[in-house]
Amino acid sequence: MDYRQTEIVLSARDVVIKFTLRGKTLTAIRGVSLDLYKGESLAIVGESGSGKSVFTKSFMGMLDANGWVDSGEILYEGKNIARYKTEKEWLEIRGKEIAMVFQDPMTSLNPLKTVGLQIRETVELHRKTANAALTVSALKASETKAIALEILRDVGITEPERRYNQYPHELSGGMRQRVVIAVAVACRPNVLICDEPTTALDVTIQAQILALLRRLQEKYRLTIVYITHDLGVVANVADRIAVMYAGDVVECGACDEIFYDPQHPYTWALLSSLPQLGVKGEPLFAIRGAPPSLYKEIRGDAFAPRNPYALLIDFEERPPWFEVSPTHKARTWLLDPRAPRVTPPPLIARIRERRERREAADDAR
Template sequence: MSDIIKIKNLQVTFPDEAGPIYAVRGVNLNLKHGETLALVGESGSGKSVTTHALLGILPKDAEVTADQLQFEHQDLQSLSEKDLTLIRGSQLALVFQDPLSALNPTMRVGKQIGEVLKYHEHLHGKKLIAAVNAEIKAVDLDNPALIASKFPHELSGGQRQRVMIAMALIGQPKVLIADEPTTALDVTLQAQILDLIQAQKQKHDLSVIFITHDLGIVANIADRVAIMYAGEIVEVGTANEIFYYPQHPYTWGLLDSVPDTDDDQEQLFTLPGTPPDLHQKSKGDPFANRNPYALTIDFEATPPVTQLSATHFVKSWLLDPRTPAYEPPVSIQKRWQTYRALAKEGTHD
């Protein structure tokens, strides 16, 4: 599969009263044609900033540098503002967490969809009305004419998110960036929106970047997963590699903090400590002070990236050949057993 997006050594710095904030620190990431890549991490880990840098929609005072920022065969950094706007508007589409703040509250939903259709397809009159209704129907909303006549606040959260997805897809984009699109929804609605995104992806041959902190959703939707921590990607691999053969202690922590409804533990697992202050350029591994597996070197030198397969990369000193033997948590060992069983079946990818 060819790469539709290539990001090399992306750095994003924001000015701040207390000194610069190093929000993204050397991110390398590619999106393959037709895949769903999940970008996972806690608030402030740089997930949204990474994609906003790609789209060129960061605040003006943000300092963005990259060795490569490529969409298909075009270097996004060398494009004029006008050409970039054209690509953003049609090729790369963004769906936000909160559709209520992304939609115009004073304009009927049909009119808002119509504006986008006018821009992309130059439709008018009856044809425009028919096209608006068709777009609403395409995201599985019943009674399109009624939905079109409503204001955003008159729709439910799930309906609004469907309208947002419909609007994002009108320009027939090649890439859909979904930034926590289900976080504000109930589980049943969440499942429906995930299904809708999957269906639209197939129908329109989309490549998807899905931003979330919820590993349950990732397991449902992702082909590949990139785990971000403090502005860096600390582990990336196929969904099976991340869920059944995770190597970075931060990935272990994230997996362990998902509650298990089959298990009646008194206390839920939590990562100790708090994420680092992004004003500091960290010496060593930024995760070191929260990492029960940290070695002395974690506090002194930046960890190397180890490649475990064609798709699996980990940035941790644990995988250095000189590291003494260690045992991951029991919960993670269980996941590794699943991975070995999958490998035996020959279906681990």
């Protein structure tokens, strides 16, 4: 994908998000800039508390009441949605333009309403405004039912007529997540944000749901943002990856660049702690310490205290972006020309070796 040619759907510029909690102010997002390109899959990875959910919630005006966008802009189709205040303004964006799939399908569906009704609700609420120019009256019930059934079929639900009248508790976890996806895509959004969409599911179901999301993406030219901590899932779905730590994006690049040529020590640490790379009998790589408190002002590189490769300057000054390739950049002083040369940990090289071995095997064949 050539990103210079691709249209930018959403653009965040120096976004700062703050919360007040028991009289104290914490900075959850510390000046993040990120572009979202039309039709891509962007994965935002990081530990809990890194701000990945908060950041994307600000695209939909879903921050909790004690949080606000302090500075910076979020541009969507030329409008700065970071300035939106009222629910009415947000309704134009939320669900219609940017929709969301949540982690736990049992809590994001209404247990008292049938599957069909929940899909129809969104269709009625949003398509009505879309069709306003054509017909003043709302869609007829039979029409919305037909649309809802079509969507159910679209997300791979067998026997949609029967499922239409069932309640969420009558469905399996995988089916429920399909319904959640159906509700999200029912009003044909531009951007779909998936917050840990498969964390609550079994591996076999997970693979099915990811395949479904990919198929829908192609069909509707959706732009999908995946929020996850599971780097295995990311390798499967992402075109581009942004790694977040303590409210900041520390590295951003194409999927292959992040996995085969990561630059930031935090990305190294995150990849190294995967059990898939662990060697039996040896301890698994673990990141020392804990993330910094967001109540305090962070000086230098937030990861420095936990980083065995930290330079002195990491404790003093926040690193700027260093460009590795036109699509790959990282925020670490290690990339400064004056920095000493550091070789990434051997576990990182193992991912690359695996690929090389596979290529050699393919060539031999």
